[in-house]
Amino acid sequence: MNYIRLIVLILLFSSGLYGFSNPPHKFYVSVMEIRQKDNTLQITFSIFWDDWSRYLEEKQQLRANLTSKNEDPKAEAILKAYLKQVIAINLDGKPVKINYVGRDYESDLMYCYLEINNISSISKIAVENKFFFDYIDSQQNIVHVIRADDRKSLLLDKDKPKGLLNFSTN
């Protein structure tokens, strides 16, 4: 890791102001796993749902009752639109269409499932993920791209919402 990057990481995690105290999670991070399976890219994106719930309340004025049986259906519609707005993927320099498959909850996480169809082998993948960059200053979005046994990662934040990964073609 280069020096500047290290500094950014330290800054992000030292959370005297935002961050806070001692709840079971006092850091804001999401994980996106992009996995190639045959000719589709399976995208599993997870984020703490309590943060999403606060976002809906504070930014969208929606108390959605997330995870309960009577969750407001507007919540998923907003999620779908928001994902479309904040996530963009380019394969070998070309933007691709990302389909929303669905979402579910497990423990304290909300998992969002997205997919990209009809792809050939990936060699260059550019991922932009601005989830919560408009809401939580210290939000970090981690991206893992898994192709066969090859695995590469990105750490995205407000200063660097986009990254490019090169997979050798052999």
Added chain:
Amino acid sequence: MNRILSKLFSFLFLMSAAIVFGQEEMPTKESGHTDINKFRQMYDLLATPNMFRTASGAPGPAYYQQQADYKMNVELDDKNQKLYGEETITYKNNSPDVLEFLWLQLDQNVREKNSKSLQIENSSVPLVTSAERFSKSFLSEPFDGGFNIEYVKDLNGKDIPYTINQTMMRVDIAQPLAPGLSVSFKVKWWYNINNHVTDRARSGYEHFDKDGNNLYIIAQFFPRMAVYSDVEGWQNHQFWGSGEFALPFGNYEVNITVPADHVLDGTGVLQNRKEVFSKKMLNRYEQATVSYDKPVVIVTQDEAFEAEKGFSEKKKTWRLKADNVRDFAFATSRKFVYDMMAVDINGKKVMAVSMYPKEGNPLWGDYSTKVVASTLKSYSKYTFDYPYHKAISVHSKNQGMEYPMICWNYGRPEEDGTYSDGVKFGMMSVIIHEVGHNFFPMIVNSDERQWAWMDEGINTFMQYLAEQDFGVAHPEAIGKLDKYPSRRGPAANIVRYMSGDQNFITPIMANPEYVTQLGNNAYGKPATALNILRETVMGHELFDKAFSTYARRWEFKHPTPDDFFRTMEDASAVDLDWFWRGWFFSTDYVDIALKDVKKIYVTSTPTKKAKDFAAERGIDLSQNPSLVYTISEDEEDFNPNMKTQHFMQSATTLQEYIAINKDRLINTDISNPKYLYEVTFSRPGGLVMPLIVEYTYADGSKVEVRYPAQIWAKSNNEVTKVLVTDKELTNVQIDPKLETADIDVTNNSWPKKETETKFDKFKTQIKN
């Protein structure tokens, strides 16, 4: 296996190993290296034992700790959200060292207008933000929440010089403080209380717009003595925001003056209950002290609702006294509903207490105090009997934070009183966690500023046990679930973190100010590691004894990580250096793989491999007609006909031998061996772990074998085991119950299984 047969097999396998070796070319000469075996002892990492701390992990004969006693008068200005205080600190030097000056902690200075903690924060212009947030961030005068120190004086009223460096204050006492002596001095201060909801802070107030009232959760509110110890000297590392607190024990007498219509509770025994409680409250309190099955409400929701409408100009002073605590905190508001119940801790009565505004109901009234009671019982069972007389859980909007006898916890229902399971279990878990902190670090008083995991990790591990206990004790609270849905503890839950990019992972043994992913680093991973130790490496009996030994040895003392590591071995005779080194000092992960399963046959005909081996060494195999040879199905000279035969059928020599020695060849385990397998395991991951293997046979029967971690001591990256059975092997599975946090389970089975991703599972589910 019978001894003779076993010798024969040993010979055969020695030979097979030799064949493999014989085929390798000698490598070019490499340079030497130091001991890098995973099982080397931790002499390079642990402090040398001394008279203060022993090699067994206990306090040594010269162990000491300082004492800081406080007498304080505090007054809250509810109208202007300011807190005024005056304290007399008596500091006793129990160390063998002469102290030239004293260090006090001014934690509120992290909220000074020009705080350096603010300066190290990343600031950038947001892409999108609310008008309110934008104005607050960039256009308004920054909030000044630092301490205003009015004076530091000796008991004769003479000023004592002091110097403030960020969050630390050095008090230059007139005379150096010799060992065994005490010094008393006075400090007067005030500060602006911050809004902890908008500022996301550990303490402060929440403002309720609808009724105009504030709910105060007040902590780090007075200049506190820093720790002086044999390991750090003065622990005067600045408070930057993540590394929490290091505090000496002492006795506190605190008088807190608040508006007369407030209800207040805090650390310590209330000294003037009759003055501050109404008659009604006193009667209900008496009932609560004998109510062991459910809470008794001391201030009802209706009464709190009435109180909210007023604002008393009168004052009331609450007097609290606490012995042997490391800190002091309190909560006060006219909004509080207040309930209590008695808990029996091995014959001693402890009060479980909750304070919450009506906004927390009905959730809080239903569960908070019951969760507190259950937590005290669970933790006492695994450590020591809870020594204080009460534990309070205070409702706060989005806050979870611990202090002696009192903690703040989140979990707020919707306005109509409904709440999701997520909110309910989140609230229960945080209460268990924060009440549990009474044990670690309030009583087993580790240095949080340096080691977040020693309280957070150990406590999160205990939280898991207490959550599971709560689920058993209160099935009505967990609804349809078969057990409490714990977030942290089970090995499988840490895989996502440990398999992540190494650039974003820090070893557990690191300072909280710079670790990446503090939640996983200091809470999740150490908790999981301890759970794995208990479930998989040590077993409940050895672990529980060692763990409670650690807690008891360091009850009301200051342990270091080394004391913990050493005690766990001392009381169990389980060598754990490999475990601490791997899990706590490195970012290695577990990945154990099933490399190969070979079905082996025995024959009297020399195999190609054996012939090559012999030829290289000039051995004439025909001179040794009694030898038998082993061959696996993938070797080129394997005769496929053998597949239909018994594995020893082609070995006439062996059969003759068996016939002659029949009486001596009795194997009680396998009377009729029919199959011979060689199973090879490899270790792509850096961590060594016990090798847990489930063998499944053609008749559906399963056998689980648990090889100790030391299986990796001699053959570091690969081990082979031989299996002689009377049943055909159909499946081999490593870690079938997912108890080792193996990050890649796709290489854990034979035959290889196609593993379903979370994505696949979801797609299948929505299709159906």
